[in-house]
Amino acid sequence: MSLSVHKGETLALVGESGSGKSVTANSILRLLPKASAVYETGSIHFDGDELLTLSERRMRGVRGGRIGMIFQEPMVSLNPLHKIGRQLVETVEIHRGVRANKAKDLALTWLNKVGIRNPEQKINAYPHELSGGERQRVMIALALINEPELLIADEPTTALDVSVQAQILDLLKELQQELHMAMLFITHDLSIVRRIANRVAVMKEGKLVETGDCQEVFHSPKHPYTKMLIEADPSGSPVEVPESNPTLVHTQNLKVWFPIHGGIFKRVVDHVKAVTGVNFDLKRGHSLGLVGESGSGKSTTGMAVLKLVHSEGDIEFDGQGITDFDRKKMLPLRSRMQVVFQDPFSALNPRMSVAQIIGEGLRVHQELSEQEIDSQICQAMNEVELDPETRHRYPNRVFRWATSTYRYRTRFDP
Numbered sequence: 001m002s003l004s005v006h007k008g009e010t011l012a013l014v015g016e017s018g019s020g021k022s023v024t025a026n027s028i029l030r031l032l033p034k035a036s037a038v039y040e041t042g043s044i045h046f047d048g049d050e051l052l053t054l055s056e057r058r059m060r061g062v063r064g065g066r067i068g069m070i071f072q073e074p075m076v077s078l079n080p081l082h083k084i085g086r087q088l089v090e091t092v093e094i095h096r097g098v099r100a101n102k103a104k105d106l107a108l109t110w111l112n113k114v115g116i117r118n119p120e121q122k123i124n125a126y127p128h129e130l131s132g133g134e135r136q137r138v139m140i141a142l143a144l145i146n147e148p149e150l151l152i153a154d155e156p157t158t159a160l161d162v163s164v165q166a167q168i169l170d171l172l173k174e175l176q177q178e179l180h181m182a183m184l185f186i187t188h189d190l191s192i193v194r195r196i197a198n199r200v201a202v203m204k205e206g207k208l209v210e211t212g213d214c215q216e217v218f219h220s221p222k223h224p225y226t227k228m229l230i231e232a233d234p235s236g237s238p239v240e241v242p243e244s245n246p247t248l249v250h251t252q253n254l255k256v257w258f259p260i261h262g263g264i265f266k267r268v269v270d271h272v273k274a275v276t277g278v279n280f281d282l283k284r285g286h287s288l289g290l291v292g293e294s295g296s297g298k299s300t301t302g303m304a305v306l307k308l309v310h311s312e313g314d315i316e317f318d319g320q321g322i323t324d325f326d327r328k329k330m331l332p333l334r335s336r337m338q339v340v341f342q343d344p345f346s347a348l349n350p351r352m353s354v355a356q357i358i359g360e361g362l363r364v365h366q367e368l369s370e371q372e373i374d375s376q377i378c379q380a381m382n383e384v385e386l387d388p389e390t391r392h393r394y395p396n397r398v399f400r401w402a403t404s405t406y407r408y409r410t411r412f413d414p
Contacts, residue, residue, distance in 0.1 A: 001024070001203075001206075002208070003201050003211060005150065005184050006182060007149070007180065007182050008182060009182060009183075009198045010173075010176065010183040010185055010196055010197045010199075011182075011183070011184050011185070011200075012185045012186075012187060012196065012199070012200045012201070012214070013025075013184060013185070013186045013187075014186075014188060014193055014200060014201070014202055014203070014229065015202060015203035015204055015229075016229075017188065019205060020203050020206040021188075023206075024203070025154050025186055027039070027044065028044055028046075028051065028067070028152065029059075029062070029067060029069060030059060031063075039052055046062065046066070046150070047066075047149065049062075060094075064091055064094070064142075064148075065095040065148065066149050066150070067148050067149070067150045067152065068143035068146065068150070068152070069151070069152045069153075070139050070151070070152070070153045070154060070156045071139065072156070072158060073343060073344070073345040073346070074127070074132075074135035074136050074138065074343075075127060075128070075135060075343045075345060075346040078127040078135065078138065078139070078142075079127070080126065080127055080128060082126075083123070083124050084111075084123060084126070084127065084138050085107055087138075087142065088103075088107035088110065088111070088123075088141060088145060091142060092106055092107065092145055092146065095146045096146060104123075106145060107123060107145070110141040110145045111123060111138070111141055113141070113175075114140050114175075115167065115171060116134060116137055116138070117295065122134070130295075131294045131299065132164075132299070132342045132343065133164040133167075133168070133295070134294050136164075136168060137168070137171075137294070140171065140175075144175055144179065148181060149181055149182065150181060150182045150183070150184065151172075151176070151181055151182070151183045151184070152186070153184070153185045154186045155187055155188070156185075157192065158187075163291050163292065164293065164294050165192075169192065169196055172185075172196070185197060190230060193214065193218075194214065194218065197214045198214060199211065199212065200212060200217045200218075202226045202229065204225045209223045209226065210223040210226045238287060241286055242285075243283075245283040245284045245285050245286065246283065246284055247281045247282070247284075247316075248283060248284045248317065249280075249282040250280075250281050250314070250315070250316040251278055251279060251280055251304075251305065251313065251314065252279050252313055253312075253313040253314065254275055254277070254278040254279070254301065254304055254311060254312075254313040255276055255277065255278075255311060255312040255313050256297070256304050256310070256312075257272065257273050257275075257276075258271060260272060274300040275297040275300050275304065278297075278301055278313075299342060302339065305337075307330050308339075311323075317337065318336075334364075334365070335361065335365040345396070350394060350395060351394075352394070353391065353392050353393060353394055354381075354386075354390060354392070354394070354395065354398060355374070355377050355391040357395070359373045359374075359376075359377050362377075377391055378391065
C-alpha cells in the first residue's frame with residue numbers, strides 16, 4: 001500500500017475491524033512486535049528520514065516528539081500505577097529536556113487546553129479515577145504536549161458517547177490548526193470522516209482500495225467496497241413501541257457519592273458527588289438516551305442501576321425494589337440486566353480466552369453441556385460478525401493475527 005499525508009491536512013484511514021488500519025499506524029512508529037511483523041518491501045518516509053532504517057535512539061526522539069499518537073484504548077495505554085501528572089511531565093522531560101517545575105507547568109497548561117476541569121486537582125489523579133472522556137483528553141494532551149509535526153489518532157472516539165465525541169473532534173481540529181500539524185485519523189465511523197477529513201483512504205483486508213478527496217469519495221465512490229461502507233452507514237428511526245408498555249426500570253432520588261479520604265488516618269474529608277437526585281422511568285421495549293459531558297455521572301448512573309456501585313435512593317426492576325439487594329440476591333437478575341462497558345480492553349479479562357469470557361455467563365446462569373455452550377458461543381460470535389475460529393484466542397489477539405504480515409510502502413510528508 002502507498003499513501004501520503006501533507007502538512008496541515010487530515011487524512012482519514014477507514015475500513016472495517018481487522019482491515020489493517022491500526023497495524024498501518026503502529027508500523028509508522030515501528031511499534032509492531034518484531035517477532036511477527038516483517039517489512040518485506042517498501043519504505044516509510046517522514047520529512048526526509050527513512051523510518052525503517054532509523055536507529056532506535058533516533059526513533060525514540062521521533063516517537064512522542066515529532067510524531068504523536070493517540071491510542072484506541074486510553075485505559076490500556078496510560079500507566080495505571082502513575083498519576084497522569086507524572087506521565088505528562090515524563091514525556092516533556094524526555095523530549096524537551098526541561099526541568100520538572102517547568103514540565104509540570106506545561107502539563108497543567110495542556111490539561112486546561114484539552115478541556116480537563118480542575119486541572120490542578122486532576123493532575124494528581126490516577127487513570128482509573130477519571131471518566132472515559134477525561135482519559136481520552138489526557139491521551140490527547142500526552143500526544144500533543146511536545147507539539148508534533150504529525151498526529152496519528154487511532155480510533156480516538158470509539159468508546160465515547162456522541163456528545164463527548166463531538167467535543168473531542170472539535171478539540172483535535174482546533175489544536176491541529178494551532179500547531180499546523182498533519183493528522184492521520186483512523187476510524188470506521190464515516191460520519192466522523194465527513195466531519196474531520198480532507199482526504200480519505202479506504203482499506204480492505206490489508207490493502208488500499210480507494211483514495212481521494214473526502215467529498216469526491218462520498219459522492220462518487222469508485223470501488224464496490226467503498227460503496228458498501230457508505231451504504232452501511234447507520235440511519236433510520238427508532239422502532240415504534242407502545243407507550244402503554246409497563247415500566248421495567250424506575251429510579252427515585254438516586255444518589256452516588258464517592259468518599260475522599262485525607263489525613264494520617266485517612267478519614268473522609270469530602271465527597272465526589274457523582275450522581276445526585278436522578279429520577280427516571282424506562283418502559284419495557286423502550287430506549288432511553290442518557291447524555292452529558294465527561295464526568296457528568298452517566299456511567300455511574302448505569303452502574304448504580306446494575307448494583308455495581310453503592311448508591312442511595314430507590315431502584316426498581318420489573319416492579320421489584322432492588323436498592324438493598326446484595327450480590328447473592330442480585331445473581332438471579334444478572335442474566336436479565338446486561339451491560340456493554342465503555343472500554344473493552346479493561347472490561348475483558350486478558351487471562352481468559354474469548355470462548356471463556358462469552359461462556360462464563362452461560363455456565364453461571366444455565367445448565368448446559370460443554371458442547372451446547374460451545375455451540376452458543378459460536379452462534380453469538382457469528383451474530384456480531386466475529387470468526388468463531390478465533391474463540392480460543394485471547395482478547396488482544398482477536399484481530400492482530402490477521403494483520404501482522406502485510407507489506408508497506410508508505411510515505412509521510414508533513
